[in-house]
Amino acid sequence: MGDAIAFRFEGRTLTARPGQSVTAALLAQGVVAHRTARDGTRRGPLCGIGACHECLLEIDGRLSQRGCMTAVRAGMEVRRAGALPDAGAAAPLGNMPDAIGVERCDVLVVGGGPAGIVAARLMAAGGLDVLLVDERHGPGGQYFKQDAVGTRPPDAQARDGRDAIAALKDSGARIWTDTLVWGAFREGVELRVGVLRRGRVGYVIPRHVVIATGAQEAPRPRPGWTLPGVMTTGAAQTMLRAYDSPLPGRIVIAGNGPLNLQLADELAKRGAAVAALVEAAPPPWTRPALAARLTAAGPSLAATGGRHLSRLRVAGVPVLWSSRLVRIEGAGQAQAAIVAGPDGRERRLDAETVCLGDGFVPANELARLLGCRHHVSGWPVPHPEAGRTADGGTDRADVSIIGEAGRFGGAAIAQAQGALCAGRLLALFGKTVPVAAGRAARRRFRQGRRFQDLLWRLYAPVADLPAPADDTILCRCEALSAGGIRQHCARDAVQDIATLKRATRAGMGRCQGRFCQAALAALVPAPTGEMDFAAPQMPLRPIPLAALAVEKPEWRGHRRVDIPSALAGQGAVPLVSAGVQVTDVVVIGGGIVGLFAALFLAQAGRRVVVLERGRPGALASGGNAGSLHAQLMAFDDSAGADGPSLPARTLALQRDSIRMWQSMAPFFDRDLEIRICGGLAVAESEADMARLRAKVAVEQSLGVASRMVDSRELRAIEPALGAGFLGGAHCAEEGKINPMAATLAVMARAREAGVAIRPLTPVTAITRETNGFRIVAGGQAWSAGAVVNAAGAYAGEIAGLVGRRLPVFGAPLQMIVTEPVAPLVGSLLAHASRHLTLKQAANGTLLIGGGWSAGLDAVHRHPRPVRESLEGNLWVARRLIPALGNVHVVRSWAAMNIDIDGAPILGESPDVPGFYNAVTANGVTLAPAMGRGVADMVLGTGRRADLDIFSPLRFQGGSA
Secondary structure, three states, X not given: OOOOEEEEEOOEEEEEOOOOEHHHHHHHOOOXXXXXXXXXXXXXXXXOOOOOOOOEEEEOOEEEEEHHHOEOOOOOEEEEEOOOOOHHHOOOOOOOOOOOEEEEEEEEEEOOOHHHHHHHHHHHHOOOOEEEEOOOOOOOOXXXXXXXXXXXXXXXXXXXXXHHHHHHHHOOOEEEOOEEEEEEEEEOOEEEEEEEEXXXXXXXXXXXXXXXXXXXXXXXOOOOOOOOOEEEHHHHHHHHHOOOOOOOOOEEEEEOXXXXXXXXXXXXXXXXXXXXXXXOOOOHHHOHHHHHHHHHHOHHHHHHHHHHHHHHHHHOOOEEOOOEEEEEEOOOOOOEEEEEXXXXXXXXXXXXXXXXXXOEEEOOHHHHHOOOOEEEEOOOOOEEEEOOOOOOEOOOOOEEEOHHHOOOXXXXXXXXXXXXXXXXXXXXXXXXXXXXXXXXXXXXXXHHHHHHHHHHHHOOOOOOOOOOOOOOEEEOOOOEEXXXXXXXXXXXXXXXXXXXXXXXXXXXXXXXXXXOHHHHHOOOOOOOOHHHOOOOOOOOOOEEHHHHOOOOOOOOOOOOEOOOOOOOOOOOOOOOOOOXXXXXXXXXXXOHHHHHHHHHHHHOOOOEEEEOOOOOOOOHHHHOOOEEOOOOOOOOOOEEOOEEXXXXXXXXXXXXXXXXXXXXXXXXXXXXOOXXXXXXXXXXXXXXXXXHHHHHHHHHHOOOOEEEEEHHHHHHHOOOOOOOOOEEEEEOOOEEOOHHHHHHHHHHHHHHOOOEEEOOOOEEEEEEEOOEEEEEEOOEEEEEOEEEEOOHHHHHHHHHOOOOOOOOEEEEEEEEEEOOOOOOOOOEEEEOOOOOEEEEOOOOOEEEEOOOEOEEOOOOOOEEOOHHHHHHHHHHHHHHOHHHHHOEEEEEEEEEEEEOOOOOEEEEOOOOOOEEEEEOOOHHHHHHHHHHHHHHHHHOOOOOHHHHHHOHHHOHHHOO
């Protein structure tokens, strides 16, 4: 062991061993609290693998550094992370690259655990160009983790890992450690995988990718599980085996499975004060026949388990079988574990460290991002599980999944799968395949599967946790309690995880739901397929914004996509399962425009049914960035030869709509986070200034409160702006809103008014009748006197059902969100000649959008961000606000917007009486006014001549 390393922690000088992580060094010094959560409570490390982000620290002025993934360096300055750190005072996370490098290989192996090591070694030895990437400082994974500080002789498990890693290095495979895979893109025939290596983003273009990302633990929520001192069993084992870091105080290990037994034995051998091992399964000797079969299937592994138990008995560590840890108590950190025995009686165990080992689920976000087919598994908690063959093959020809990235099964199965996958890919690429090695791997795979099946039958829990109490935190990132989430579910009639996320923000934090999704799934109807779970979003883990920011050419006009037909697979004569239901109005589309129309119609006494092909509010309405636009976008044409353009003539409606939002806000059942903060478009050239002057002149002529500002006033309004901006245009009427809260609030009001909202009910036929229309959707039929077409991107297809043409095209757009920081931006920011909207939400996150095009997922055909748009959008944002170079991007997503002619379509089809259209690309801003306008048209009241310009009559030929 080398000399101790000195570093500073909040003004104190501490020491660490060379090779230790910052978290390990702090735990060794008794520092268990690393960060402050948004609810003001302290948090400490949980997972030990960089997935939970509870170990965030400020290191050398850089925000949100994962302590468990950062090696201690001499002289580093470490501080606890605040809930809302000051990005303006922070140190940069890196420089913006001029270009992003690209690496090619035959096979990219993601993950350097047992499965990845074997697969990469055999493929490289067989003549393939193999690149293995792993997020940790060295290969080995959780099972083969190596001693980073070199203080103790390795045991058999570590020696096996050492030998496997040495063979990998000798095979010729390239190995990139400290490399995070943050995303993947299908671009034509190429698969491009995004990586972050040593602070720099790059792309790998493989001919095939092997996903060997392993598993992550799935700790069950309990009261007190967010207290510092509570961590997973795997995290505790990493502290012990990789960093030789003792865990503070008395230790309770609880959950289900043999890893807990191994940890208890290892801790006891090191002299740790293990207060108890709490196991949910009954003792194995109560089922001797099953235990005997397990021993026969894996004699050495069974004997190892027996030795663990014997040594715990000698050490005096009690094993509490058929028991559950029901809560953790403590003031500021763990102090006691409360355990319920098989009879339900509780006992209190003093404990400063509590290790939770409730089971594992696959780390499958990359596999899901790449479109691999998954099904629902309920063990140990509900989660998506990949469909794959024994040799790792999936339904994606260029993707394999091996080891615990597909299903938890232990190191032996993982290594066997690695060998089988290597053989298949060597054959695929025309290389020699060792037949005997393949037969041996299949034999080991079958033996491993049999052993694992028997093991988990023996370890089947007989004790379970009660449903989380109302004050139990379910979503750690957002500090959301079970009671609060249940209230949202009841209020908003939540039936799926995606809607639950929009209603509560649960699962939207840094961990992207990895540690709460199973608990959330228990609050809604049981998932039946992969799409019932929250979709993975890029970056898969937070990355520095600056690392991905690269200038891209600007563009004019939306990029249209061919959206999947809502009518695909429908027969010529749709089946109807029941009689025709009679109503006054059918609104097609459960977005915010359709919901407002339905609300106003119901308030006027009409019977209204809303038919939505998906989940209400789940598409554009729930997926946009929430700008309230009162001025022209800087890149819109402001005037034409015949006067103001259509976008300019829409400004009056936008301003009316914003005022409606403000006046209605007090009557909703939640805070919509409406803020009229002002909009600011900045200029960095004389051409930009001229563009803005022309824009402001048109706006002022139409009554918009916009004006030009010089560079000094620009900086007074937004001090965080970068240097070099000459001036800008300011509109005092612009603002922002929380679109998720707003959509759900309107939906709740609509239901209260009597609107019947039918989700998952796609319209398949509309026929004209004497007194109106017959609408068929979801195997049911309605008769209505009027139809409102508010189907967004599908409005053209819906119009086609009545024989009309409506020029509406799908044009998906992306949004990006950063980690939350202290107030940095007050206005709704835009650029005079580049696509950008930038604003700060009430929770401190910065939302970045502005019209950068997204695409469609190659498999599911859902909107998904594209690489060049992510890079270009972030470059513009960072150019405006340099402090964004000090923060991380947490998430990006895409939503289906529409491309029409720059103005909404609002009005009755001239030759289809009773068929009304309410379609806009600016739905959140215009929703109240659009809903009010179309409702008045249906009701025949309050005709407004100023809305005639938005009629479908404006399209050539008068078609509607």
